[in-house]
Amino acid sequence: MKSRTKLNKQQQQQNNKIKTKQNHTLITIIQRQQTDEKFCENLRVHMGLNDLNENEGNNTSTHRNGVGIIATDKIIDYVTECVSYSDRIMLMKINAKPVKLNIIQIYAPTADSSEDEIEELYEQINYLMKQLKPHEINMVIGDFNAKVGAGRVDGIVGPFALGLRNERGDRLIQFCQEQKLKITNTWFCLPYRRLYTWTSPQHSRGNIIRSQIDYILINKRFSSSVKSVCTYPGADVPSDHNLLVAKINIKLARTRREHRQPKIDVEKLNNTDIKNQLATEINNQLRSVMEESENIWDHKYVAKQKWMTPEILQMMEKRRTFKNKNSAEYRSIHHQIRSSIKKAKTDWLSKECSEIERLQQNHNDFNLHKKVKEVSGVYRRSHTTTLRNENGQIIIESDEIKKEWEKYIKNLFSDTSRDLHPTETFNLLSEVPITIDEIKKAIKSMKKNKTPGPDEIP
Known part of the structure; x- marks a missing residue:
């Protein structure tokens, strides 16, 4: 008990130091059903998270699987690349100091899946890990659907894990040994309620079924930068998984982009x-x-979405008070919120459609197309593109991407039907030198108020 109290005090002191620095929010999500889109909307409303990078899961009608990352506007400024590898894996690269930060978000198959699906997932993760540089901060996070169990494994599993280890847990530990990764949320001394990440549907007061199946992995070299990892079981999240939060001490390096203001x-x-x-x-x-x-x-409530109403925000605040206190009332308010959101979206879309019809009747094509793009979300939607070589392998490094594009352009504009006989060359330069009077005459004949060059001189 004394050692646990001492560790808690040390962790609290470290957290106080971290709070003095600027915090950046990055949330990863797992989209297993279409209803998770409403959960993403709630996150945007409560935290002001506007940018969502995700893949839509498989091509079935339910869009099962799928992973995504929600980030604040400040984080987006530092993102250099976002790759959607499959319906269960995505990669985000962030420019940081002193080295870059690479985050692989995964969603492992459930317990009723075959071993072939598990091995296919780890093969895909291993391929992405090979594309990353070992001296950078590489993290693999998400729902692994595996139990590493209590029992320390040197350098990988800490002394504060939960439950009994299963076969999926052994496979995860093997993966960590191969890639030299550390399971961070097993190394912090916390109460049991801040360690479990998933609650079974069969859970009840007389039959407690809670497990630790979500993990945050990081390469051992940078494991000391992780200051704390814990769950928040009281968070207002309509899911059987708890929020797993990690605090990492790292500096972000902004990518330099030239922004020229219009004159x-x-x-x-x-x-x-x-x-x-x-x-x-x-x-x-x-x-x-x-x-x-x-x-x-x-105003106490600020709507982040155009269709949001103050009444819905107030119901969300009321729903939060019943989290882990009154499940029946929580579900009742949650259904009311979903119905209100559906009605608010319908009313907002009807209003916007009326405006589009008015613009069409007035033949205002410019504002018409602008309004259509705004309503359809073309401006807000972020597209993730991947580049593959001739063998179908994804290219991640910028130097390899440049070489592949150079090779593609050369093949695109190559003309083998051209007669490549040598031609005579002519000396186009005149033997008479250019005089100063000719230069002055050329400058005076130029028009004024032309676009300036790099020297900003018109």
């Missing part, structure tokens, strides 16, 4: 009418902002 044609301000009109519009906008800002801070 304003200030010469128009020489016109007095335009100048006065602009000043009037700015003053009117400032007055309206000052009048509206008086009531903005009174």
